[in-house]
Amino acid sequence: TQLLEQSPQFLSIQEGENLTVYCNSSSVFSSLQWYRQEPGEGPVLLVTVVTGGEVKKLKRLTFQFGDARKDSSLHITAAQTGDTGLYLCAGDRNQGGKLIFGQGTELSVKP
Amino acid sequence: GAVVSQHPSWVICKSGTSVKIECRSLDFQATTMFWYRQFPKQSLMLMATSNEGSKATYEQGVEKDKFLINHASLTLSTLTVTSAHPEDSSFYICSARPRTNSNQPQHFGDGTRLSIL
Numbered sequence: 001t002q003l004l005e006q007s008p009q010f011l012s013i014q015e016g017e018n019l020t021v022y023c024n025s026s027s028v029f030s031s032l033q034w035y036r037q038e039p040g041e042g043p044v045l046l047v048t049v050v051t052g053g054e055v056k057k058l059k060r061l062t063f064q065f066g067d068a069r070k071d072s073s074l075h076i077t078a079a080q081t082g083d084t085g086l087y088l089c090a091g092d093r094n095q096g097g098k099l100i101f102g103q104g105t106e107l108s109v110k111p
Numbered sequence: 112g113a114v115v116s117q118h119p120s121w122v123i124c125k126s127g128t129s130v131k132i133e134c135r136s137l138d139f140q141a142t143t144m145f146w147y148r149q150f151p152k153q154s155l156m157l158m159a160t161s162n163e164g165s166k167a168t169y170e171q172g173v174e175k176d177k178f179l180i181n182h183a184s185l186t187l188s189t190l191t192v193t194s195a196h197p198e199d200s201s202f203y204i205c206s207a208r209p210r211t212n213s214n215q216p217q218h219f220g221d222g223t224r225l226s227i228l
Contacts, residue, residue, distance in 0.1 A: 006154075033216050042117070042204050042219035043155070088154060096160065097143050097208045099217060104154040 003027055004091050006102025014110055016078055021105045023089035024071040032072045033099070034063055035088040043088055046074075079109045114138055115207050117220030125228055126197060132190045132223045134205030140185035141207035145217065146178075149202040161188040185210065195227045 004025045013019055023032070031050045035043035047056050049065035049072060056063045060083075062075040072089055086106050090099040114137040122130055134144055142163045147155040159180055160168040167180035177199075179191040188207075192199050202224055206217040 031216075035219075040202075040222065040224065042115075042206075042221045044219075045216055048216050086152070097217065098145070098157065098160060101154045101157075104152075106152050 003100045004089060004102040006089055006105055008105060009103055010106050010108075012108040012110065013079055015081055017109075019076050019079060019107070021074045021087055021089075021107075022071070023073070023091075023102045025091065025100075026070065027091070027093060027100075028069050029091035029100075030069075030094045031092045032065060032069075033090045033092070034072070034074055035090065037086040037088060079107075081109050081111050083107060084109050115205065115218045115220040117205055117223055119223060120221060121224045121226075123226045123228065124195065127194055128227075130192045130195055130225060132192075132203055132205075132225075134188045134190070134207065134220055136186045136207045136209075136218070139207075140210040141188075142185060142210045144182060144188040144205055144207045146180065146188075146190050147204045147206070149204060149222070151202075155204060158190075163188075192225065195225070197227045200225055200227045 006023045033048050034046045037043040047063045052067045052069045054065045060077045064073045086104050088104050089102040116135045116137050118133045144161040146158045148158050149155050157170050158173045161180045161182040163182045169175045182188040202222050204222040206219045208217050209215045
């Protein structure tokens, strides 16, 4: 059973389009992180959300944490080819620092 | 910012060889480090939690005699893949959480690509 369901797992869009990635769970998280990973490299932290209902913006990226702290979304506006990569959500359930990762979303933005 | 260094970044070796991967926190101390395995275009799978000065905690299905973890200091954890076989080929990633602030997120290394021939 996947504790953190991430969707979609694959997404191919044209430059300039908008997209949203979702992470859903039946469990409550104390915090949730979003990472971006390029091939052959480790994940790079984009944002951490902690408070239910929190919205954070990072340029064209908008992150939202659900009111009940069970789900989160990442919205990218006007995608660029440089946004291509693997996006990962990861939740913290206060289990000694262990993170629960979603399945990942492989995003391809075509020119 | 906090940096985690992983070495080597890429290793190719023959079947039956044991391979050691190092994970170092360069500018902070970490009592806890995590080891993950990742297959192409898939998410990270937690293998074990490395605890400084004590035994590692392995996730279900991970053979502790196959994947030996040593966390001898507050800045270094090692993962040794013993008698590696082609099915052990994968991308191994470590992460570390700062000791002084457990609210900080984990910092990831750049991974080690292991290829067993």
